Amino acid sequence: MSMIRVGIADDHPVVLQGVSSLLRTQADIDIRFATGRIGELLELLLDDPVDVLVCDYEFEMDRHADGLNLLNRIRRTVPHTRVLFLSSHSSAYIVSAALDAGAAGFIGKRHEEFANLAAAIRSVNNRNVYVPDSLRSRMMSASANGSNRAGWLNRLSEKEATVVRMICEGLSISDIAGRLNRSPKTVSNQKNAGMKKLGARNDVELAKVMREAES
Structure with missing residues (x-):
């Protein structure tokens, strides 16, 4: 053997x-x-x-x-x-x-x-x-929606991308809502939409995806 x-x-x-x-x-x-x-x-x-x-x-x-x-x-x-x-x-x-x-x-x-x-x-x-x-x-x-790094980030709307990046910087939903003049519910929805598009199940995985996609 x-x-x-x-x-x-x-x-x-x-x-x-x-x-x-x-x-x-x-x-x-x-x-x-x-x-x-x-x-x-x-x-x-x-x-x-x-x-x-x-x-x-x-x-x-x-x-x-x-x-x-x-x-x-x-x-x-x-x-x-x-x-x-x-x-x-x-x-x-x-x-x-x-x-x-x-x-x-x-x-x-x-x-x-x-x-x-x-x-x-x-x-x-x-x-x-x-x-x-x-x-x-x-x-x-x-992969049906694009598998290259740029393609993954391009799947996010401008508002979703902004929220996702701020989440990865360690800001809370309420902090982001205050800075962007949006309601916490709107920010939360944009965060969840971004996570779904990137295939991330939690904040840790989201941070990994963003860090590697932008490297």
Whole structure:
């Protein structure tokens, strides 16, 4: 049996332990390391190359280690390692941007997706791109409206874009309403409309989409 060398990186200890426990039951997967720190991850990748890296999309303790920035650092370090992102933030834009930048796959942390992690690892190790059906359908829907970065932002009206950017700057609905001379209800509706168009489910995901779309 050909063994798949796997590394795991996630700064949440519970997730790190859960992924390790799940994969240790797979006869064809050899866990070479598990770490919660980016600095250590890059060193480990050089010292003990792996076929597939299961990696969180964002490391809260490193402001330079989220999304595409993290992927670029990993790919510069070990260009032949397949990166499978594991994340609770899975808007269609974030997934599309990661795949376009060279990620081998994207899988959510929800149980129904997480349960397929071993199959996802085998798929990307065989040079396939892995995206769960639930994410694939959202991506196909979004791509019908334009998948490039400019296209995503162009989907917002001028008023929606203004509100979304102010939300991402940390302003509250009431603060924005006061500054723009709009009612809180109007601002809230414009925010929700912008989130829907960008495929973001919450403020954290909205900030990620906007940050990467404007980078």
